[in-house]
Each structure stands twice: as C-alpha cells, then as structure tokens.
Amino acid sequence: MKVFYPHEIDAINAFLDEGRILAVPTETVFGLCVKYDNFSAVTKLMKLKQREMGSGKVFALMVFAKTEIARFATVSALAQTIIDKYLPGELTIVLPKNPDFKNQYFDNFTTVGLRVPNHQFLQKLLEKTGALMMTSANLRGEAPARTFTEALTLPMDGIIRGAAGGGEPTTVVAVDDKIKVLRQGKIHFKVLLHNCP
Numbered sequence: 001m002k003v004f005y006p007h008e009i010d011a012i013n014a015f016l017d018e019g020r021i022l023a024v025p026t027e028t029v030f031g032l033c034v035k036y037d038n039f040s041a042v043t044k045l046m047k048l049k050q051r052e053m054g055s056g057k058v059f060a061l062m063v064f065a066k067t068e069i070a071r072f073a074t075v076s077a078l079a080q081t082i083i084d085k086y087l088p089g090e091l092t093i094v095l096p097k098n099p100d101f102k103n104q105y106f107d108n109f110t111t112v113g114l115r116v117p118n119h120q121f122l123q124k125l126l127e128k129t130g131a132l133m134m135t136s137a138n139l140r141g142e143a144p145a146r147t148f149t150e151a152l153t154l155p156m157d158g159i160i161r162g163a164a165g166g167g168e169p170t171t172v173v174a175v176d177d178k179i180k181v182l183r184q185g186k187i188h189f190k191v192l193l194h195n196c197p
Contacts, residue, residue: 021156024122027119029145033134058094060092062131069083072131073101078175079095090186091115092183
C-alpha cells in the first residue's frame with residue numbers, strides 16, 4: 001500500500017488517475033475516494049464496499065466549491081438555501097441528477113449526492129483533481145474508520161497520512177420539495193427545519 005503525505009498533491013492526483021482507491025482524512029471520518037469518471041476504479045470501489053448497482057445505495061461526489069453542484073444536479077430554491085447555509089460542511093445533499101450529466105455509473109440513478117468539504121487538505125486536493133467519488137472508509141456492516149491506524153486495515157491501494165476530525169459521518173439529506181433525512185450526523189433535522197423555509 002502506498003502512503004502519501006498531504007503536500008504530495010500532484011503524486012496523489014497521478015495515483016488516482018491510475019484508477020486507484022485512496023483513503024483520505026476528512027473533517028468527519030476517513031473516506032475512500034476514486035475518480036468518478038474512471039469506471040474501472042468505480043467498479044473496484046463497489047466491490048470493496050460490496051455494493052451492487054441495483055442496491056439503491058449511491059456513492060456521493062465531493063466537489064471543490066458550491067458552484068460546482070449545478071454541473072451534476074438540479075438545484076431547487078430550497079436546495080440552494082440549504083447549500084448556501086451548510087456547505088462547505090458536514091452535510092451531503094442528495095438532489096435530482098442534472099439531465100446533462102452523463103456518466104457510466106451515475107446514468108443508473110436519478111439522484112446524486114454531493115458534498116463540499118470544510119477541510120484544508122481536501123480543498124487543495126479537489127482543486128487539483130476535480131470532483132471525486134467518495135464513501136466512508138469501512139467494509140459493509142462495520143463502523144467507519146476514524147483514525148489513520150483504523151483505515152490502514154482496509155484493502156485499498158493508498159492512504160493519506162493525517163488525522164480525520166473524528167466526529168460522526170456527515171448528515172445526508174434528500175431535497176426535492178421537502179427535506180428528508182437519510183442519515184443523521186452532526187447537523188440535525190430540526191436545525192435544518194428551523195433554519196430553512
């Protein structure tokens with residue numbers, strides 16, 4: 001397994017270009033990422049996470065900036081309010097897929113989950129790589145890795161040496177004409193309801 005230091009952005013990008021699975025620290029837990037437009041890498045990630053295409057569980061995209069979200073998803077007024085208020089941050093927002101977004105993996109789904117991290121290293125990485133497909137660093141049925149040592153036990157190709165925030169995984173919400181919580185994290189549903197029209 002290849003171990004990178006956070007300053008090796010160019011080498012990390014080249015590693016991902018090779019179709020590798022990389023474990024990265026985030027502001028919550030460690031995540032596993034691949035280039036979303038490399039279907040071979042996506043297939044490897046699906047195998048590692050024991051996910052079938054028809055399972056209904058969709059990998060999320062992590063993007064550099066809020067302005068990138070509309071490339072991949074259709075953003076309603078309610079969704080934009082949530083994006084403006086909570087991103088960058090510990091929230092993954094699931095939205096209807098932009099019809100113009102064509103991708104061998106995402107073409108199988110009608111929605112896409114997106115996140116803008118509030119994490120210095122990830123911001124630098126995403127600025128270089130573009131959007132990355134991201135999922136929590138764990139095997140099926142196990143808790144996400146919260147430390148570098150825990151993440152090392154997973155069968156990925158490489159890892160970034162560093163510390164995750166150590167908190168809960170992100171809150172995941174689906175937004176159309178209302179807000180539906182799919183996974184509870186630090187940001188709570190009542191807070192979202194209170195702060196959004």
